[in-house]
Amino acid sequence: MAGVEFSRVRKEFGGFTAIEALDLRIEEGEFVSLLGPSGCGKTTTLRMLAGLEFPTAGEIRIGERVVNDVPPGQRDIAMVFQSYALYPHMTVRRNMEYPLRKRGLPAAERQASVLMAAEMLQLTELLDRKPRQLSGGQQQRVALGRALVRDPQVFLFDEPLSNLDAKLRGHMRAELVELHARLGRTMVYVTHDQLEAMTMSDRIAIILAGELQQFAPPQEVYRAPANRFVAGFIGMPSMNLVDGRLAHGSGSWQFMAPGIALPVPALAETAVAGEACLGVRPEHVHIGAGELQGRVQLVEQTGHENIVVLAVAGGIRLTCRTPASMIPRMGDTVDFRIDSERVHVFAPGDTGPRLNLPA
Ligand SMILES: Nc1ncnc2c1ncn2[C@@H]1O[C@H](COP(=O)(O)OP(=O)(O)OP(=O)(O)O)[C@@H](O)[C@H]1O
Ligand SMILES: [Mg+2]
Known part of the structure; x- marks a missing residue:
């Protein structure tokens, strides 16, 4: 061997x-x-x-x-x-x-x-x-x-x-x-x-x-x-990658993009305010309640779950998973939230490194 x-x-x-x-x-x-x-x-x-x-x-x-x-x-x-x-x-x-x-x-x-x-x-x-x-x-x-x-x-x-x-x-x-x-x-x-x-x-x-x-x-x-x-390469459907900005205030980090404002977990020392990319797995976007709004653009029923695409402001699309029994109607505007504990933050660029502190 x-x-x-x-x-x-x-x-x-x-x-x-x-x-x-x-x-x-x-x-x-x-x-x-x-x-x-x-x-x-x-x-x-x-x-x-x-x-x-x-x-x-x-x-x-x-x-x-x-x-x-x-x-x-x-x-x-x-x-x-x-x-x-x-x-x-x-x-x-x-x-x-x-x-x-x-x-x-x-x-x-x-x-x-x-x-x-x-x-x-x-x-x-x-x-x-x-x-x-x-x-x-x-x-x-x-x-x-x-x-x-x-x-x-x-x-x-x-x-x-x-x-x-x-x-x-x-x-x-x-x-x-x-x-x-x-x-x-x-x-x-x-x-x-x-x-x-x-x-x-x-x-x-x-x-x-x-x-x-x-x-x-x-x-x-x-x-x-x-x-x-x-x-973006690992996971199906792919992780949502949203370009926006990082801001730092009163000891914590915030991510902002059109229609999205969100506290993010602690980041590495290399993180700086300014351009950044937010990464959210489809399973961490929850439709039903929350402070964010999006319009249902696509619903794909796979049998055991649904893959739903939400159009948020500024041309941003978010893919999410919903249980089989929860089938949103196309065209409806729905409330949703992002599980901010589970998001990823990346530095700008196609291979921008992950900035989250190691888990
Ligand atoms: N004999 C060769 N002469 C010149 N370029 C080559 C040669 N063999 C491979 N390349 C180039 O090297 C790069 C890597 O090729 P490789 O075949 O290793 O890719 P791969 O990851 O296996 O892709 P695929 O998934 O399409 O099989 C490619 O840009 C290819 O065009
Ligand atoms: Mg090959």
Whole structure:
């Protein structure tokens, strides 16, 4: 078993810097997701770990060993690619057992491993087909199966569930979590789906434009996002982010924006009066009573709750959740309040740091 460490890792493609200076230490046996928008450098990071791409600077370790100069085949990792990269002329069975054949495992052992993985991935019926006779989702599962049978020190997954339908994705998510619990292997999982990252990971590394924004367990990322970008990226529906101003008076902070005036919790010493951003989770906006008013602009009934969008003054929109039985009428003006104990305050800018005192 082995952990993984990136130290000051930089990656340039020609004149373009894809990764700035990545420091990331993944513990042995940990399930870590690399999460971020398209083009932020997730695949590049994973490919460097796999040995398919060379860092421009910095060091990558698997266990104690610096692997910068170790060829992919000697790193004891298995990677499931974003494109599945199956051998087109081989059957599903052959594709899955390929790494075991290369290792010279006897037929009976190969057979047992393949059957176990096929069972888990619902591929048993498809073992004798060729990749071109499979749907995208089925091909993706074969690629997963080929990694599973290898049982390496470190598993690398690059959006392995992206081509599955919602139901199968949910099923596979649970299977992977269970697999991780059973094998206890280090797993690095790339996704741009925050729900996947939240539900599967021990810790999430959130990346924007090649820079690490936060590396923390899902609950911490949700409750105490390090900056405005993380705040908006994690959570569905997204956190409300309202631009306005901070003022300080008689020992406490106030936030003000058109139609909104609100005391905010204690802030760090770096907080200054002036421009700031208020962050409010939809579950912390309560319709029914309160000193604020908004017009109901949209009601989405999901079954167990409603997602309601309120138009406040100055073009501000606030998304909130209401219980299933509480369905506001579109166009009505309603009273609401914001749970001011639970709000976040961010410094100005797309990645303005969170200014709340640590909880
Ligand atoms: N071989 C390459 N040559 C030049 N630029 C590259 C190369 N590979 C990646 N890039 C650039 O590096 C950046 C990061 O790419 P990467 O594939 O790591 O993104 P990603 O986070 O995996 O995105 P996605 O979610 O779309 O898969 C992108 O801007 C991409 O265009
Ligand atoms: Mg990618």
